[in-house]
Structure formats: C-alpha cells, structure tokens
Amino acid sequence: MSLSTQPETSTEDAEYQQRYQTIVENLASIREKMKAVAGGEKARLVAVSKKKPASDVLIAYKAGHRHFGENYVQELVEKSKELPSDIKWHFIGSLQSNKCKTLARIPNLWVIETIDSIKKADALNKSCESRDSPLKVFIQVNTSKEESRDIRKNGVEIEKCVPLAEHIIDNCNNLELRGLMTIGAADWEPSHGPNPYFRILVTCRDEVKKHVKQKNGMEIDLKLSMGMSDDLQEALEAGSTEIRIGTAIFGARPSK
C-alpha cells in the first residue's frame, strides 16, 4: 500500500496522462519545426486524425488545437457528431460524387481539399445548396503524375488546374475556391535533388492567379496545402501555407 496522500491513479488514468503528454509534446515539436523555417510559423497546422480514436482528437482539442483533417467520409461523420462543434474539419480524402451530400451535411466541415474534376465540383456544388454559406474548397493537383500508387494518383492534371478553377468560380455558386492542395511524392529521395512537386504547386497557384479572377474582378487569394510528416520543412520552404500532419502528432496508423 502506498503511504502517499495522493489518491492512487488507475492504469487507465495513467495511460490517458501518457497519451495526453505524447500528443501535446508532438504538437509542440511540430510548432518548433515550423518556426525553424522563415515565415513557417504563419502556416496552418492541420492535425490529420484518420484511423485514430476520437479521444486523441479531444486531447489535441483540449490543448487548443482546432483544425483537423480526415480522409474517410463515414469516420468523419461519426467523429463530427461526437466531438465539439467548434472543430474545423478538413476533408482531405479521395472525394466521390456520391458522398458529396453526406459531406455537405456536416455543419462544421471547414473545407474540402480534394476537388479534382469538374464533375465532382458540380456534384458538390449541388449538394451544398442548403448550406448557410458557400463551402470552402481546394483543388487537389497531381503534381507527381504518379498513376498507380495509392492516394497519389488523385488530383487534377497540372494542365487542367486553370480550367477547373475557372469552372468553380464561374459555375459553382455554393463553393468558394480557397486554395490548391497536393501530396507530391512523400517518398521523394533527397539524393535526387530538391523535391520538385511543391514548386509545381506554386506554379499552378501563380497560373490560376494570372488567368482567373474572382467574379468581382479581384485577384483570388489561394492557400497552398502541402507538406506531411516527412516533408513539412521542404514544403514550408517552398511556400506552403498549410501542412497536414498525422503520424508526427498521433503516431503510426494501423495498416489497412
């Protein structure tokens, strides 16, 4: 028996404390890495919580974090019901036209980052008719032209980025184009030189700004969502304004 006057904590409490500490420390260490890049601390940190329990999201929330990213529609629907309503959810998974309605019904969905075709833009636009205000969207660009490898095959081709942006602005009144997103090649081999994919997204952004104006004739302000756990510094150096970090905050995910 312990003679300490402190109440004994259960194993469950101890595990929670441990988890809390890990996540808070990881968040702090990412903030440090962001600061190490000139201007990097101004970027938004989106905590990617896919395949992680709602309890992990709540820990980061209690530590003051509000922007979270999810990849799977059903998982996002469930977490959004269970977790605080002032969380700003980013949908960063592969978008399917038949899931647009379900996504549009999530009241605190902040942005969908993975529009990559006119067809999906139109489907989402239609689904968003009943939302109070236009839904923010990013265009996902396939900067690395990888065809068969998992998630990286998603995204509009570089050449189709300008026409897609134009289409969203001209025809999708329920959507608000706010940025471009890319995954690039997360396993880029540094010995091959600097990862070119983030620069390509910067070029796409410049092209869109040059060719497409807002309806009121003003230039569009487009964010750049790029950089994950393994390449956040490179992405920030290339001008990222939003990094999406999963593993470096919540640890490795269970494999499929």
Ligand SMILES: *Cc1c(COP(=O)(O)O)cnc(C)c1O
């Ligand atoms: C899973 C995922 C991330 C987070 O990746 P980590 O390597 O775990 O940081 C970021 N962006 C997208 C689109 C993802 O699917």
